[in-house]
Amino acid sequence: MALKIGFPAKLAMFTTSKFESLEDFRNVYKRNFKRPYGLDRWQKDDAFGSQRLTGCNPTSISLCQEIPQNFPVTPVMVEPFLEGQTLQACLKNKKIYIVDLKILEGIKCSEDRRLCVPLGLFYVNKKLKLVPIAIQLFQQPSDMNPIFLPSDPEYTWLVAKMWFNNADASYHEAGVHLGLTHFLMEFVAVVTNRQLSPSHPLFRLLAPHFFEVIAINKTMSLGTDGVNGVVGHAWANWNLTREGTLPNDLKNRGVDDVNALPNYHYRDDALLVYGAIEKYVKAVVSGTYDSPEKITGDYELHKWVYELKTPPVGPGLKGLPETIATVEDISSIVTPLIFQASVQHAAVNFNQYEEYGFPPNYPGFMDGNPPRDKWALSEKDVVRDLATKEQTYDIMALTTILSTMDTNPLGEFEEQYAYDHVTLRALESFRKDLAEIDRVILAKQGARGDVYPHLNPAKIPNAISI
Numbered sequence: 001m002a003l004k005i006g007f008p009a010k011l012a013m014f015t016t017s018k019f020e021s022l023e024d025f026r027n028v029y030k031r032n033f034k035r036p037y038g039l040d041r042w043q044k045d046d047a048f049g050s051q052r053l054t055g056c057n058p059t060s061i062s063l064c065q066e067i068p069q070n071f072p073v074t075p076v077m078v079e080p081f082l083e084g085q086t087l088q089a090c091l092k093n094k095k096i097y098i099v100d101l102k103i104l105e106g107i108k109c110s111e112d113r114r115l116c117v118p119l120g121l122f123y124v125n126k127k128l129k130l131v132p133i134a135i136q137l138f139q140q141p142s143d144m145n146p147i148f149l150p151s152d153p154e155y156t157w158l159v160a161k162m163w164f165n166n167a168d169a170s171y172h173e174a175g176v177h178l179g180l181t182h183f184l185m186e187f188v189a190v191v192t193n194r195q196l197s198p199s200h201p202l203f204r205l206l207a208p209h210f211f212e213v214i215a216i217n218k219t220m221s222l223g224t225d226g227v228n229g230v231v232g233h234a235w236a237n238w239n240l241t242r243e244g245t246l247p248n249d250l251k252n253r254g255v256d257d258v259n260a261l262p263n264y265h266y267r268d269d270a271l272l273v274y275g276a277i278e279k280y281v282k283a284v285v286s287g288t289y290d291s292p293e294k295i296t297g298d299y300e301l302h303k304w305v306y307e308l309k310t311p312p313v314g315p316g317l318k319g320l321p322e323t324i325a326t327v328e329d330i331s332s333i334v335t336p337l338i339f340q341a342s343v344q345h346a347a348v349n350f351n352q353y354e355e356y357g358f359p360p361n362y363p364g365f366m367d368g369n370p371p372r373d374k375w376a377l378s379e380k381d382v383v384r385d386l387a388t389k390e391q392t393y394d395i396m397a398l399t400t401i402l403s404t405m406d407t408n409p410l411g412e413f414e415e416q417y418a419y420d421h422v423t424l425r426a427l428e429s430f431r432k433d434l435a436e437i438d439r440v441i442l443a444k445q446g447a448r449g450d451v452y453p454h455l456n457p458a459k460i461p462n463a464i465s466i
Contacts, residue, residue: 017388022379025360025392033396037354037451038361045150048161049122049130050263052099054452056348056355056362057172058266059243063254064098064121065091071100071119072141073134081133081150083126090123094260097122097130101167102139103175103233107226115226116167116370128262129449135160137370144372153376159385163370166363169356172348173364174227175234181345183231184238185213185464188337191311195304201288202301204418205281205334209341211407211414211463241319244336246274265448266347269455272437273343273410276457278335280430285334286327287422295325305333342410346460353403356395359387364395402466410434410460 019025029035041047052061067073067087075087082090090096099120109115121134135148137160148160189210196203243249250256250267258268289295305324309316321329355362365387371377387395408414411431418424434457441456453459 017390019383019386019389019392021383022360024383025358025386028392028396029358033357034353036357036361037351039358042358042361043158045131046127046129048132048165050450051165051168051355051362052097052120052122053130053261053264054266054351054450056351057168057176058264058347059176059249059253060099060101060168060171061097061122061253061255062099063094063260064096065094065254067091067121068098068100068119070139070141071098071121071134071136071147073121073147077147077149078121078123078133081131082123094254094257095124097124097255097261099168101171103237104167104171104230105139107170107229107233109226113366114369115170116163118164118167120164124261130261130263132161135164137163146372146374148371148374152374155377155379155382156371156374159371159377159382162360162363162382162385163366165361166366169362169364170226171230171234174230177345177348178227179231179234180238181340181348182213182464183235185210185337185341185345187311187317188308189213191304191307195307196300198417200300201284201418201420201423202304202330202334204423205284206337207417208413208415209338209463212465213341213463235315239319240317240333240336244319244340245332246270246336246339263448263450265450265452266455268444269441269452270339270343270347272440273434273455273457273460274335274339276430276433276437277338277343278331279433280426281335281338282327282331283426283429284418284423285330287426289327289330292325295327295330301330308333341463342460343455345464346454349464349466350403350405350454350459352399353396356399359392359395363387365391404466405459405461407461407463407465409458410462411457413462 026039029039038047052058073087079085079087082095085095087096099118099122101118104115104117107115116137117139119136119139120132122130123133124130133150136145137148138145141147148157150157152160188206192203192206192210198204238244241248242252247256250271255261255264255267258264289298295301302324305320307316309320320333324330356364359365360382363386366385368385411427411434438457445451445453
């Protein structure tokens with residue numbers, strides 16, 4: 001596959017380095033490439049809104065009940081897009097949501113590229129679609145940092161959305177994907193192998209979810225000077241109990257209300273699988289530690305938790321229990337770790353070709369400078385800022401490979417580590433629960449406006465092997 005994709009990339013270098021029109025981008029898919037999902041809808045506002053819920057980075061959106069001071073959106077600006085409602089009423093009635101990528105503040109990019117640090121305001125309309133109503137590309141408001149609106153000139157608004165998505169893509173790839181799945185689970189795998197013997201019940205419970213994680217990380221390139229900075233910011237801000245525990249994360253972001261924010265398929269599907277993982281983990285842990293003394297007397301367990309918190313080198317994990325004394329304490333660590341290794345990685349990995357594969361839809365590369373005013377732009381301005389031909393083909397090749405699942409689905413382990421009665425009985429129940437969840441999600445697919453097959457349990461690998 002990489003060779004087939006690489007050949008037209010080299011051929012393209014003998015013509016021009018840049019595409020000349022948006023149609024040139026589209027023509028790439030007529031022969032060698034599958035049409036990405038984003039190709040036919042990338043210019044639509046409801047598609048841009050849907051990316052916050054079902055795209056590569058579905059965990060940055062939060063309920064907005066008060067407009068931030070550094071995002072001076074006024075009722076006059078946005079009420080034309082609120083279908084006859086006031087901004088204040090929409091804020092009160094859970095109609096307004098926000099994405100604030102301030103975590104990118106201070107990140108330096110390679111080759112002097114500019115990286116925006118944007119804020120985006122979104123509205124749930126009467127068709128139950130999430131649509132953007134305002135975008136500010138940098139954190140501090142000024143005359144050179146206007147608030148872009150859907151009523152701006154067509155290509156000006158489009159370019160603002162593309163620069164927003166470039167920032168979101170940068171955070172997704174470096175922070176959410178690489179930092180909080182690959183690097184997180186590599187760290188946990190190392191600590192687990194250092195502190196738990198292969199016969200330890202928690203080693204046997206976690207080991208299937210470490211499959212190839214260290215090998216795949218060593219074949220990955222960071223790509224830009226800014227990736228290390230984003231990973232550092234993401235790690236410093238991430239807390240296992242807060243962001244790492246799905247029900248808590250959804251509640252803290254104010255996006256747990258299915259009636260207020262419909263079509264959040266990541267939330268709805270992930271919660272089902274999270275519940276099944278939690279039930280499985282608790283069954284194993286409670287069956288293993290059937291008295292409090294077994295927990296308090298397990299020195300390997302306590303050394304493992306201590307090193308997760310305070311490793312010999314670098315920062316540890318935040319949000320672990322202060323003491324480990326109950327089944328719930330252990331489960332509250334193991335459940336979110338298995339979730340990150342399986343469900344969360346599937347959510348942020350396997351739709352990469354659908355999103356990144358058509359660069360205007362979710363541009364990993366942007367050249368030039370983001371707009372500093374609201375003058376009318378043209379299609380030529382849009383194409384000028386996008387990836388070169390070589391970069392485009394490289395993105396297609398890489399995301400095609402990354403979006404391919406080539407390992408066993410969740411619960412069907414590549415290697416079985418535990419054969420005790422407690423674990424085998426829990427695993428049998430886990431597999432039945434996953435099969436039922438798969439049926440439930442498949443039954444929903446036909447009624448969904450946005451395609452989202454990524455968290456069907458049959459398509460979730462056990463571990464990060466790609």
